[in-house]
Amino acid sequence: MELITPGVGLIFWTTITFLILIFLLGKFAWKPILESVETRNKEIEDALILAEKTKKEMEQLQSDNKALIQEARIERDAILKEAREIKNSLISEAKEKAKLEGEKIVSSARETIKNEKVAAVAELKNQVAALSIDIAEKILKKELSTDDKQESMVKTLIAEVNVN
Amino acid sequence: MHRSLTTDMIRNIFFFILVLISQVALADSGHVEHDHEVEFDAKETIIHHILDAHDWHLWDTQSDNGEVHSVSIPLPIILFTDGNLDVFMSSAFNHGHSKVVKGDREYELDHDHIIETSGKSVVDLSITKNAATLMIAAIILLLLFTAVARNYKNGNLLPKGLTGFMEPLIVFVKEEIAIPNIGEKHYRKFTPYLLSLFFFIWLLNLLGLIPFFPGGANVTGNVAVTLVLAVFTMILVNVNGNSGYWKHIFAPPGVPLWMYPIIVPVEIVGVISKPFALMVRLFANITAGHIVILSLISLIFIFKTAWASVAAIPMALFISVLELLVAALQAYIFTLLTALFIGLAVQEEHH
Numbered sequence: 001m002e003l004i005t006p007g008v009g010l011i012f013w014t015t016i017t018f019l020i021l022i023f024l025l026g027k028f029a030w031k032p033i034l035e036s037v038e039t040r041n042k043e044i045e046d047a048l049i050l051a052e053k054t055k056k057e058m059e060q061l062q063s064d065n066k067a068l069i070q071e072a073r074i075e076r077d078a079i080l081k082e083a084r085e086i087k088n089s090l091i092s093e094a095k096e097k098a099k100l101e102g103e104k105i106v107s108s109a110r111e112t113i114k115n116e117k118v119a120a121v122a123e124l125k126n127q128v129a130a131l132s133i134d135i136a137e138k139i140l141k142k143e144l145s146t147d148d149k150q151e152s153m154v155k156t157l158i159a160e161v162n163v164n
Numbered sequence: 165m166h167r168s169l170t171t172d173m174i175r176n177i178f179f180f181i182l183v184l185i186s187q188v189a190l191a192d193s194g195h196v197e198h199d200h201e202v203e204f205d206a207k208e209t210i211i212h213h214i215l216d217a218h219d220w221h222l223w224d225t226q227s228d229n230g231e232v233h234s235v236s237i238p239l240p241i242i243l244f245t246d247g248n249l250d251v252f253m254s255s256a257f258n259h260g261h262s263k264v265v266k267g268d269r270e271y272e273l274d275h276d277h278i279i280e281t282s283g284k285s286v287v288d289l290s291i292t293k294n295a296a297t298l299m300i301a302a303i304i305l306l307l308l309f310t311a312v313a314r315n316y317k318n319g320n321l322l323p324k325g326l327t328g329f330m331e332p333l334i335v336f337v338k339e340e341i342a343i344p345n346i347g348e349k350h351y352r353k354f355t356p357y358l359l360s361l362f363f364f365i366w367l368l369n370l371l372g373l374i375p376f377f378p379g380g381a382n383v384t385g386n387v388a389v390t391l392v393l394a395v396f397t398m399i400l401v402n403v404n405g406n407s408g409y410w411k412h413i414f415a416p417p418g419v420p421l422w423m424y425p426i427i428v429p430v431e432i433v434g435v436i437s438k439p440f441a442l443m444v445r446l447f448a449n450i451t452a453g454h455i456v457i458l459s460l461i462s463l464i465f466i467f468k469t470a471w472a473s474v475a476a477i478p479m480a481l482f483i484s485v486l487e488l489l490v491a492a493l494q495a496y497i498f499t500l501l502t503a504l505f506i507g508l509a510v511q512e513e514h515h
Contacts, residue, residue: 002211002215003211003214003215003387003451004387004447005387006386006387006388006391007216007288007292007386007388008287008288008289009242009287009288009289009290009291009292009295010216010292010294010295010386010388010389011388011391011392012289013289013291013292013295013298013299014295014298014388014389014392014393015392017295017298017299017302018298018302018360018364018392018393018396020302021302021305021306021360021364022356022357022360024306025305025306025309025356025359025360026356026357026360028306028309028310028313029306029309029310029312029313030309030334030355030356030359030360031356032313032316032317033309033312033313033316033331033334034334034338034355034356035316036316036321037331037334037335037338039321040321040322043321
């Protein structure tokens, strides 16, 4: 059967052709093509890895920001609380002070009033005394306006002394 | 993307319908002579079409006196006889009607075999139709893939145009054939060979399906061609076989010693039988496809009526489309099995 008998000529030419083809394709086609495809795959992979890394960094940054905001909020609350406390203590202190001051004022006023009263009473006494002397003077002047009256007076007084 | 793919497919289908129509037309013109003069012999015609030839037959013409002349492309005849190298063109044989005399040697063409009339043994190294097709295929592949490689020049990594079409095929061979079968560690060394093998077989299969020049040669359906391809694979596998590979052949692990006389010869036969199966599989598949298509076309001449084409042509079309699939499939299987055998030879032992 010729169909299944390999011919020497065709074996020879197939070997030559295929060897040359393997060599030339390998050198001028497969090498540059496979290298380029590999380089591209690597670049894509690198880009993907970079993107993933960037994403993680962003997440990290975001969570950092969140923590920062949280911290700031806590600090603000603390400051506010402190301020409120200071305010309260200031107010209460002021109140205390005002109260003391008031009491002081009141007590000094009371003292002054008391002194004024004493002075007024003393003056009143003086005036009353002066008035009384005036009145007594006027009465005496009137009682001793005549000689008769002076005489009776002296007599009364002598009488009184005699009693003693 | 999706649309252009569909239009490409439609264009391809139309192209192949065209090809098939021309195939039928050519087959028709090729057999007129038989119809006229002698009884049409389907078997002889089919075998003639499947076998190699010393010239590239294009068509026949018929002169006024009823003589039939073949029009063909002459191919170089290279012969070694008794240490003499004789080179001449196949046209010198005048389609087998003339003898060629070179020195003391006289050659004649007998059923496309060159014999020396005085009975000297002739080594025929002619560039036959199949050898010429091999070279044409090699040139097509070189032009095609150097063009693809040029796309990547100057640091351009984006596949465009032709490269966009070819690159997935290259990557397919690398990632679906080479890596899974050979493994990440060794595949780099063998991928160029697998790529050359895959595209060479595929293109030759496709050229074989084209019924006229520059196709029409049943190259991968020729046992000499598949023999060489299989031998290349066999050499590659055995040259790269590691100690584990040879141990599996001469001292199979887990086999009791008294079984060695049976197992070792079987393993040694396996070294030959694996590439032998490669050789026969490709040869038989492609040849079978050609025989079926030619048989269906022959129906028209057997029944001697054009009406037979009503049945024969749709069936031949169907088989031809099937052969397109087989062309790619056989290239894939040959390459896949080559990768598998290489993988078995280079794999690390893990027991």
